[in-house]
Amino acid sequence: MNDFTAELALRLEEIRRQGLYRELRRVDSPQSPRARMAGRDLLNFSSNDYLGLANHPRLNEASIRAVERFGSGSGASRLICGSLACHHELEEALAAFKNTEAALAFSSGYAAANGVIAAVIGKDDIIVLDKLVHACIIDAARLTGAKLRIFAHNDLNELEDILRWTNQRAVATTSARSSRTLIVTESVFSMDGDFAPLREIVSLKEKYGAWLMVDEAHATGLYGKNRRGLAEELQVSENIEIQMGTMGKALGSAGGYITGSRTLIEYLINRARTFIFSTAPVPAASAAARAAVELVQSPEGLARNNHLWSLVDQIKNGLRQNGWTLSDFPSAIVPLIIGAEADALAAAAALRESGIYIPAIRYPTVARGQARLRLTLTAAHTSEEADRFFQALTSALPTPHSALRTSP
Numbered sequence: 020m021n022d023f024t025a026e027l028a029l030r031l032e033e034i035r036r037q038g039l040y041r042e043l044r045r046v047d048s049p050q051s052p053r054a055r056m057a058g059r060d061l062l063n064f065s066s067n068d069y070l071g072l073a074n075h076p077r078l079n080e081a082s083i084r085a086v087e088r089f090g091s092g093s094g095a096s097r098l099i100c101g102s103l104a105c106h107h108e109l110e111e112a113l114a115a116f117k118n119t120e121a122a123l124a125f126s127s128g129y130a131a132a133n134g135v136i137a138a139v140i141g142k143d144d145i146i147v148l149d150k151l152v153h154a155c156i157i158d159a160a161r162l163t164g165a166k167l168r169i170f171a172h173n174d175l176n177e178l179e180d181i182l183r184w185t186n187q188r189a190v191a192t193t194s195a196r197s198s199r200t201l202i203v204t205e206s207v208f209s210m211d212g213d214f215a216p217l218r219e220i221v222s223l224k225e226k227y228g229a230w231l232m233v234d235e236a237h238a239t240g241l242y243g244k245n246r247r248g249l250a251e252e253l254q255v256s257e258n259i260e261i262q263m264g265t266m267g268k269a270l271g272s273a274g275g276y277i278t279g280s281r282t283l284i285e286y287l288i289n290r291a292r293t294f295i296f297s298t299a300p301v302p303a304a305s306a307a308a309r310a311a312v313e314l315v316q317s318p319e320g321l322a323r324n325n326h327l328w329s330l331v332d333q334i335k336n337g338l339r340q341n342g343w344t345l346s347d348f349p350s351a352i353v354p355l356i357i358g359a360e361a362d363a364l365a366a367a368a369a370l371r372e373s374g375i376y377i378p379a380i381r382y383p384t385v386a387r388g389q390a391r392l393r394l395t396l397t398a399a400h401t402s403e404e405a406d407r408f409f410q411a412l413t414s415a416l417p418t419p420h421s422a423l424r425t426s427p
């Protein structure tokens with residue numbers, strides 16, 4: 020082994036020792052509640068395909084038609100080789116769906132967060148994050164070189180303290196403009212399923228003259244009268260400067276988006292490096308996402324939502340009766356907190372034995388000692404399947420938080 024490989028092997032050994040080793044599990048079927056893994060059919064409770072659209076005939080059909088019309092590849096960045104009509108059609112559909120002036124599609128939500136944050140905020144500015152925001156937001160914040168302030172999860176007092184500090188701080192900037200503050204939060208948090216107090220955050224950002232970006236990755240398609248997201252449900256959409264989301268979750272496809280004013284979008288086309296310096300999304304992904312945006316707003320979208328929420332009620336009621344403490348937030352993400360990394364891995368393995376696939380989520384995705392089974396439900400699950408999960412869980416973990424203690 021050469022020095023490079025030997026060093027990496029040592030680091031991997033340490034990752035294993037901490038119970039943090041990750042590996043890919045090959046699936047030989049489409050994403051759905053039934054997954055074919057290592058020759059076995061498992062019931063899948065791990066995906067973010069909340070509305071069960073990832074293998075929906077309408078999305079598949081739209082992808083196929085886009086390939087026939089525009090081909091498989093997109094050639095280059097949209098600023099270099101021309102911008103395919105399918106991306107414009109998606110952006111028009113997204114802007115109409117979100118009721119904003121304009122939208123811009125990126126190849127992933129990760130790229131969208133990175134592109135917009137680094138375009139809007141520079142090293143003389145301040146970025147304020149909820150402690151539990153997604154890695155893509157943290158990475159983007161670091162990239163800007165801006166002063167980074169973190170408030171405890173959903174802690175409005177701490178957020179206000181920070182905003183007060185930003186206002187008092189007499190900033191000596193090297194640029195011509197004055198220092199700006201951007202607050203970034205998720206609306207529905209990815210690993211806990213709880214909600215940000217968006218109304219209160221909007222009041223605070225207005226009081227202190229900050230800007231607000233909200234990541235609706237786990238809310239788009241699921242909340243609000245038109246299923247635009249939690250901002251719609253809480254009636255604060257108009258007060259948010261930057262709304263972001265992904266098309267890889269409830270929208271069943273892939274890609275990220277930013278919605279907001281026409282000026283914001285025009286600015287991003289000129290300044291967002293992950294947009295400018297990256298090949299455009301493939302036509303199939305944009306076309307599928309556009310079909311999903313339409314489907315979500317149709318009666319079928321509503322019916323799928325209703326079914327999902329009834330499954331969530333069913334599972335949460337069952338778990339509560341078995342002693343699990345769960346939040347009251349209506350969310351398709353149900354974290355079953357186990358604690359130790361090794362215990363969470365053992366629980367996931369026991370469930371796999373009984374035909375259930377559910378991931379053990381560990382550090383660094385969540386804090387150390389907060390390892391969990393992250394249960395996600397989708398509109399493609401049936402009530403019987405939800406029951407099967409419940410039966411398997413109660414035999415694998417007869418008592419919450421505890422069973423399967425690994426010996427020290």
Ligand SMILES: *Cc1c(COP(=O)(O)O)cnc(C)c1O
Nearest residue numbers: 127128129153209236265267274
């Ligand atoms: C998944 C996720 C992203 C990234 O979106 P991708 O399209 O998967 O890159 C961003 N933010 C949150 C909160 C997410 O859960």
